[in-house]
Amino acid sequence: MAALLVPRHRRPPAIYRVARALRWVSAIVLIALVIFAGTVAYSAVEVARSSVQSRSLSASFASNGTVAVAGSFTLSNPGLYPIQGVTLTARIANSAGVFLGAFGVGPNDIAPSTTGVFPIALYLPVSASGPTKSLLTEDQYLAVNAWGNATYAYLFPLSVSLSETRYWGAPFEGFHASVGTPSGGGGAITVPIVVTFSDHASSPDVGTLAFVIESSNFVDCGGGSFPLDVPAGSLYDHTDTATLSPGCSPSGGQLLATYSSAGGTTPLPPEAIP
């Protein structure tokens, strides 16, 4: 009978011990995952509440024949986990679908309890020729497509895409320059130049407007310039006088206007002279 006694402190069978150890591992992993998921959800809500903020966005004429849209946007991360590899790419097209410009930021990481600041620099061409000239003189809606990518809390990749139209107020909306009837005789012959437009941009047109009257055979007949200080959102109507070169007829030619500001010189669309 004594031989049948089970030894003291009998150990569980090996398979049972392995199974029990695995069960412990499984339970620990499960608890860790539940805690991780809970804290990720809480942190994600905090990040969503803080939302993206853009600030100090400004548009101005740049020296390279473009309008520069500069500024920054901030993304706060009040959560417990980092936001890694934040990238943003945006593509702008005009109302005709012609590509105007693009910008990209990142990749950047935003550590927990910090705020990431991302500078934006977008240059929109505003030349007097080519498909983008209408930005100078035509209000329109621009198509903005943006894509962003990031990884949150190491395991959750996120991607955001945004498509929307943004109103573009032209700085020389409805620009029109006309050459009046020449007057005078014998000595100097002068012509009145009438310039009208509206500044629908968010910034004033401050600088100088220079103009040149060109004959039909591309001979410079004369010109002039005058200071410009047009507040944003206002109508401009100005009459100036140009002195023509002797024997030079503007009829059938064109009037070339150039806007110069602190940012640079921008040619405006030429106006035909009847």
Place this chain on the structure above:
Amino acid sequence: MSVSGRVVVPAQETGGYQIPSLGYRILVAALRLIPSFFLLVALPVAALTFVNSRGIALPISIFEVEAWGLVLLALGTARYISKPTRAYGPLSVAVSLMALLYLLYALTLSPYRLVIPGGSASVAAGYSMFLELAMVVPAIGIVVGLLITFEDARSPKERLPFDFPA
């Protein structure tokens, strides 16, 4: 001193074992259902209902969540009640396999694409890596179930003194 088969098992040395009655196991299993139901059914359904009430499309239907949750609850309850029997191992495998299938099904729904009401923006959130990590738990559960099944086949009732110490 108790007798188990041909082996005399002194209760004070091995601990012996005492299997709870079926009624007691059913009662405990029913009590375990409360937190399990909250975690597997009530909480996910409440979250989905909250999201749906704000006009956001759901990644998975509420019915599917309820169905998967109830199946897992039923299998888990049966597993607990059958713990002293040889069905415990296979049922452990079944529960873990079902949980693994649930996670695999959820994996096919990743990434979750959310279109912001208004249609101008969309957000895609991937959770594949998290689910793949979570699959470790049922995968281990399957191995544990297979080990118990093998142990019960090799030496029936050998684990009982350790599962149900007196």
